[in-house]
Amino acid sequence: MPESALPRRILLKLSGEALMREGDFGIDPDVLGRVAGDVAELAGMGIQIAIVIGGGNIFRGAGLAGGGFDRVRGDHIGMLATVMNALAMQDHLGRLGVDARTLSAFRIDQVCEYYSRDGAVRHLEAGRVVMLSAGTGNPYFTTDSAASLRAIEIGADLMIKATKVDGVYSADPMKDPDAEFYPSLSYDRVLAEGLAVMDATAVVLCRENDMPLRVMNINEAGALHRVVRGEQIGTLVTGDDS
Numbered sequence: 001m002p003e004s005a006l007p008r009r010i011l012l013k014l015s016g017e018a019l020m021r022e023g024d025f026g027i028d029p030d031v032l033g034r035v036a037g038d039v040a041e042l043a044g045m046g047i048q049i050a051i052v053i054g055g056g057n058i059f060r061g062a063g064l065a066g067g068g069f070d071r072v073r074g075d076h077i078g079m080l081a082t083v084m085n086a087l088a089m090q091d092h093l094g095r096l097g098v099d100a101r102t103l104s105a106f107r108i109d110q111v112c113e114y115y116s117r118d119g120a121v122r123h124l125e126a127g128r129v130v131m132l133s134a135g136t137g138n139p140y141f142t143t144d145s146a147a148s149l150r151a152i153e154i155g156a157d158l159m160i161k162a163t164k165v166d167g168v169y170s171a172d173p174m175k176d177p178d179a180e181f182y183p184s185l186s187y188d189r190v191l192a193e194g195l196a197v198m199d200a201t202a203v204v205l206c207r208e209n210d211m212p213l214r215v216m217n218i219n220e221a222g223a224l225h226r227v228v229r230g231e232q233i234g235t236l237v238t239g240d241d242s
Contacts, residue, residue, distance in 0.1 A: 035162075054144075075140065190237060
């Protein structure tokens with residue numbers, strides 16, 4: 001793909017679990033370093049990059065709510081976990097010579113900047129990688145919804161959801177060997193069939209704002225670079241019903 005055809009600005013959504021590799025919790029430095037290296041390479045190509053990382057590798061508030069844990073408080077702790085992941089990614093990018101900033105949806109002024117759409121765009125236009133943490137700043141909203149919202153707000157050309165599977169299937173491919181792989185889908189089909197892409201709120205936001213979504217495996221070497229180059233990696237979700 002010629003350089004002129006590269007997306008100008010992308011939002012990369014990483015699951016917190018993708019940073020664990022084979023562990024039960026926490027951050028695997030090797031995984032974090034590899035992803036940071038991929039991001040650094042894209043930034044070096046002049047692509048503006050915003051990143052949203054989940055916090056499931058550290059804390060999952062929704063999971064504890066069933067055991068009597070206060071859901072709102074649990075979600076707030078989960079938001080803090082996303083800040084921790086974002087700061088870890090910022091640190092790795094800095095070691096690679098990439099100027100990066102972490103912005104939080106609620107105020108933690110001694111740790112990172114408070115999120116504003118204009119502030120995030122200014123950083124992106126200055127060539128900085130922007131970590132968008134703390135979800136939307138509100139309980140009951142997932143980081144998938146936050147990623148969709150932020151991608152729309154900053155005017156991203158593409159949202160990439162990087163997971164531990166190589167796209168969207170009709171069922172969990174780890175449990176069902178006959179699960180069908182979908183190279184492309186429409187937002188409406190994702191919602192109608194309840195496919196495990198992102199939560200419904202996130203998908204509706206993408207649909208209503210024509211935000212293309214590419215689902216890919218972050219553990220596949222070179223996959224992120226190839227997606228940005230326009231190769232048909234993983235599953236593309238758009239408004240096209242064909």
